[in-house]
Amino acid sequence: MQLPESGIHVQGLTKRYRRSEGGKGLLGLFGRKTVQTDGLIDANFGIRRGEIVGLLGPNGAGKSTTVKLLTGILTPDGGDCTVEGIVPWKQRKRNAVQIGVVFGQRMQLWWDVPILDSFRLLRDIYAIPGERWKKRLDELTEALDLGELLSVPIRQMSLGQRMRAELCGSLLHEPSTLFLDEPTIGLDAVSKLRLREFLKSENEKRGTTVLLTTHDMADMQALCPRVLVLGHGRLLYDGALNTLLRRYDSQHRVRCSFAGEPAFGEAPRGLTVKAQESEWEIVFQPDQIPVDEVLRWLLAAGQVREMTLTEQPVDELVAEMYADLHLT
Amino acid sequence: MRLKAYWTAFAVQAKQISRYRAAAFGGMVTQAFFGTMLVALYDTLIGDRTLFRETVTYVWIQQIFFRAFFTSDTEFNEQIIQGAVCYTLLRPVDLHLWCVIREMAGKIVNVLMRLVPMVLLLFLLPEAWRIRPPESTLGLVQFTVSLGVGFLSIAQINLIVSAVLMRTMDNKGITAMINLIMMILGGNIIPLTIVPERIQTLLRYQPFAQMLDAPIRMYLHTMSAPEWLLSLGIQLFWLAAMGCLSRGLWSRNIRRIELQGG
Known part of the structure; x- marks a missing residue:
């Protein structure tokens, strides 16, 4: 089945986690059995290029699993999906060039070195031409207010500064699709507002597709006209956030x-x-x-x-x- | 292929590792102490003075390059456990090659940091207990090339341990086991040059002898070209074998890695 070339398309996507579990007591060491947990079950949805979509759901609903499948980190057990025409887990490297990812709870920049060095390393990893990189870096430094931080290593930064640096790192190679997994976790009000503004302008200026997961409903309301609600690995709702809220209001x-x-x-x-x-x-x-x-x-x-x-x-x-x- | 990316990985990792100077100093002192003990022991055990002097040099080279046996990329292993390996998986690079290069960068920097002070330290010892210079310049070249291949094969073993870690999320058991095997079969505990002749021939062909033992033999006795090529050939054979194994395990385990949470 051929999926369209642009945007994100997901068909019947399924991922189960397996872990082996011993029985009780000492004898349990020998009789291990495999237990399955549903990561994502038969998900179907599409996201047009340039859309901002929020992924909503309680902890363990399958949000991160979805992001990890679409970024090629995990291999699904069934179903199809494409990001800009590329199957993420089959063409992990090709997909990597066109997507940007921020995991709010993890760090991609090198802990001990000034972030400018990290950005240089990213330039070489993504083979970004020097001038293009410089231009993009200036643009992002300006928009994310990173000017004075370029010579500071991540470990000496506040959480808000770190997140801005991380975001800059994942946008340097000008990805067409951006995945954000809880980007505002732990940020103060000012940093949050700034981040939202920045994401909006990136989306408007460059037509970047954004898939965002967050537990912060204010983020959702400010950024995502459309949401996908996940629960126990299943897609439960796909549509406007307001319509959904009115139902429960x-x-x-x-x-x-x-x-x-x-x-x-x-x-x-x-x-x-x-x-x-x-x-x-x-x-x-x-x-x-x-x-x-x-x-x-x-x-x-x-x-x-x-x-x-x-x-x-x-x-x-x-x-x-x-x-x-x-x-x- | 983005060669520059791999080179930068090397440079950044080298820079990171070079920050652990205190650890390098501590390790150096331990190895100097341990080496002195071994040398003192062999002084009483080995009657033959030529063999003793050779053994002393063997022991010291083993101690100088001791750190290379262990992974220098603990950061990557931690990333696997904590799930932060996500980001590394997101890079448009060959992950296995990427990690081999990081591992090599760490090993080289670790060794260079210890090399000069360690050799200087050895001058505090009585002359008979000191390391002997290589037999010839050619021998030093043979040694250096062979040492590079040796490091690469250690890196493969380190990556095999990481591959196990991807499945089990705990590497204490396998690390302890592999390290012990490497120490013994690699000639760190007992120099492979002093074990009885018959066992020695057998020991020389096993993979762990290709890591430090093979280079040290070239340092001790400059080899003729065919002799050297044969020795290097054996090293390369095992490097290829372990490389295939670790690469195979990686591509399998990366597809099956389960990064839960977060």
């Missing part, structure tokens, strides 16, 4: 304060009112009571001084979704 909360004592009329069914010091908190389900009805009812109660409408925190939604999909 069952509770809205309105906080408001009144000038004077409010006189509430009869509350619509399914709506709860709680007094909290000088504020009132109203909780309702938007699919049962239209928001405008709630607002009209509130305005009728008195003179509203301040009001905020909050949706359920995204992390709660995701937790609900995982529970709903039997992932917890």
Whole structure:
């Protein structure tokens, strides 16, 4: 079966992990059996060139397995996949030239040497022509604010600086596809925002395809219009992040304060009112009571001084979704 | 093939290893001590003075190049255990060759760091216990070439251990076993030149004698061209055999490596 040349295509991709497990006690040393864990089971999806897609799922859902299969690090037990027309595990070296990868929890740059030396080594490994490398390095140094760090070894850097250096390292050879496995893990707010901005501009300017895994829902919302949800190695959802969240967004909360004592009329069914010091908190389900009805009812109660409408925190939604999909 | 990439791998690894100067110094002191003990022991055991002087030189060369027996690329082995080997697998390079080169860079730097101070240190010993210069310049050339081949075959053994590590995620057992075999059959514990003649011929053809024993013999006695080529031929034969084995194991195990977590 011929898969298209551009973007990422995955068909029936399956990877199982095997480990041998001894029985109990001393005799267990002899009767070992092989236990299989599902890494990824029969996954099907496609990603167009230039798309940013997020991989979502609890720990052990198969996100990293997917990334490792698409980068050619692991060999699948079944199924097909291509990245820009190349089968990763069959043509590992050819695939390596066209992809960039960052594993947030691991390091690719050499620990003890100044990062500029690492970047030089990467230039030689990827056979990047000198001038092209220089131009790209200047560009990335500027965008990632690495100018003063070039002579510093990784071991002397903060986590945020390290991540920026790592990202620079994986983009030097101008890959058409970028895989990011938890790139924002452990970063502070400023570093995160910067990283997001950078990824967005890379994607817009160069049309780089990005596949991103993260547990940070704010990253997801900021970067990925489309998400793939994995659980127990299976692909459970493929579509817009917002559509998915709306499904689980069952509770809205309105906080408001009144000038004077409010006189509430009869509350619509399914709506709860709680007094909290000088504020009132109203909780309702938007699919049962239209928001405008709630607002009209509130305005009728008195003179509203301040009001905020909050949706359920995204992390709660995701937790609900995982529970709903039997992932917890 | 990106030759430059491999050269850079060599340079970077050499630079990294050269940072471990304190370790080199410590190792040197240990080897100087151990060597002195062995020399003192053989002084009482070997009556024949010519044989004794040869044995002294044998022991010292073994001690000087001792570090080369062990892998210098502990970083790579750690990467395998911790899963960080991901990144190395992502490079557009021949992984096996890449690691052979890193291993060689480490060995060469480790040896060079120890070589000069160790030889200087030996001058503190009584003359009879010191290392003897090579028999001739030709002998030194023969020795150096042969030593290079010897290092390459040790590197293959080190990579075979790494290949086992990829499957088992623990290399303590296999490392201890292989190191012991290398020490004994490689002539580090007992110089292969002083074992009885009949066993010696047998020992000279086994793979571990090709690592340091074969070069040392050239240092001790300059060989005639055919003699040297034969000796080098045996070395190259075992290098090829072990190279094939380690390469085979690598390509098999890399495909089957399971990097879980993270």
